[in-house]
Amino acid sequence: MGFATDAIHAGQKPDEVTGAVITPLYLTSTYAQEELGKNKGFEYGRTHNFTRAALEQNLAALEKGTFGIAYASGLAAIHALMSLVKAGDHVIVTDNVYGGTYRLFELIMSNYGLSYSWVDTTKPENILAEIRPNTRMVHIETPTNPMLSLTDIKAVSAICKEHGLLLVVDNTFMSPYFQNPLTLGADIVTHSVTKYINGHSDLIGGINITNNATIHERLRYIQNAAGGVPSPFDCWLTLRSTKTLAVRMKQHNENAQKVAQFLLTHPKIADVIYPGLPDHPQHKLAKEQMSGFGGMVSVNFKEFTDVQQFLKKLKIFTLAESLGGVESLVCHPVSMTHGSVPKEKREKFGLTEKLVRLSVGIEDAEDLINDIRQAIA
Numbered sequence: 001m002g003f004a005t006d007a008i009h010a011g012q013k014p015d016e017v018t019g020a021v022i023t024p025l026y027l028t029s030t031y032a033q034e035e036l037g038k039n040k041g042f043e044y045g046r047t048h049n050f051t052r053a054a055l056e057q058n059l060a061a062l063e064k065g066t067f068g069i070a071y072a073s074g075l076a077a078i079h080a081l082m083s084l085v086k087a088g089d090h091v092i093v094t095d096n097v098y099g100g101t102y103r104l105f106e107l108i109m110s111n112y113g114l115s116y117s118w119v120d121t122t123k124p125e126n127i128l129a130e131i132r133p134n135t136r137m138v139h140i141e142t143p144t145n146p147m148l149s150l151t152d153i154k155a156v157s158a159i160c161k162e163h164g165l166l167l168v169v170d171n172t173f174m175s176p177y178f179q180n181p182l183t184l185g186a187d188i189v190t191h192s193v194t195k196y197i198n199g200h201s202d203l204i205g206g207i208n209i210t211n212n213a214t215i216h217e218r219l220r221y222i223q224n225a226a227g228g229v230p231s232p233f234d235c236w237l238t239l240r241s242t243k244t245l246a247v248r249m250k251q252h253n254e255n256a257q258k259v260a261q262f263l264l265t266h267p268k269i270a271d272v273i274y275p276g277l278p279d280h281p282q283h284k285l286a287k288e289q290m291s292g293f294g295g296m297v298s299v300n301f302k303e304f305t306d307v308q309q310f311l312k313k314l315k316i317f318t319l320a321e322s323l324g325g326v327e328s329l330v331c332h333p334v335s336m337t338h339g340s341v342p343k344e345k346r347e348k349f350g351l352t353e354k355l356v357r358l359s360v361g362i363e364d365a366e367d368l369i370n371d372i373r374q375a376i377a
């Protein structure tokens, strides 16, 4: 089936009891058992929930995967992945990942005997150089937040296969609509469902997706044992959202391209970072491994004073953390999402106070451009 068809139907069929077209919302913590040892396959809400299972199947289908394991947040999903490795193990990570991933790995998990190397994965050979006898996993984010630099998933997958390493790809920025890492050789895809997949800025969620039955079995065990599960209501809302994922992503992409093009021409802007622009350093790779360029645009202003004014004067773009919703947001990564990344570290990959990140929504592109024009003036 095509993406839009799967988005609307995968994991869902009319309810057997009533014929309800929409998957019911099962708000229950426990299930009646007929007699000792006899139940309908449902015992307790942390372990089994029908609405959650429908969402897991739906998202797995969209990522061309077999198994989905859902969590209460994107970070809970990434945290669960850390239970696939153990004390003494080493993990290689893209240097410019989401700030919360950096904080989880470096400030929490490192206290439990895990070690991390922060690597510029835009050059796959940098990964090769960091592999140690105890390396077990490579965790990449592509495109990265907020620098929008890309990692060649196929090339990294070849390295991982040769060295017996698990490859995890955080695909939050592209959504399954524009990029499917499992088809490029990744073992696990992780998403903050909070962003494009849900797309309406009204819940927090996460998912891990894999084709590997052994990994699935372990992650399913961890999901129940550690318990970071999403609420049935959030799963139901997300199922409602994925039905429009295809149309939303097309519009995000179209609007972002227009906004990027407009910003390129503005004298107060030093540079515009968007994988869909021919002068993006990895535009060629972007065209190969993604089927679109997404809705995120980062811009470097020439002067910080202009940044302050811009953020204050925008009317349609809301100054807020997060991204991927239908409404346009603007964020200042250094003081917001990436506050926990040390200055020397972030400046190495070019993240300074002059950088502004736009999550371009699906409003009328003309209104978005007019808003930027008046705020920048």
Ligand SMILES: *Cc1c(COP(=O)(O)O)cnc(C)c1O
Residues within 6 Å of the ligand: 073, 074, 075, 076, 098, 100, 101, 141, 145, 170, 172, 173, 191, 192, 193, 194, 195, 204, 205, 206
């Ligand atoms: C937001 C985000 C996360 C964390 O997800 P939450 O749902 O906020 O826990 C992880 N990775 C990326 C790329 C993100 O943008």
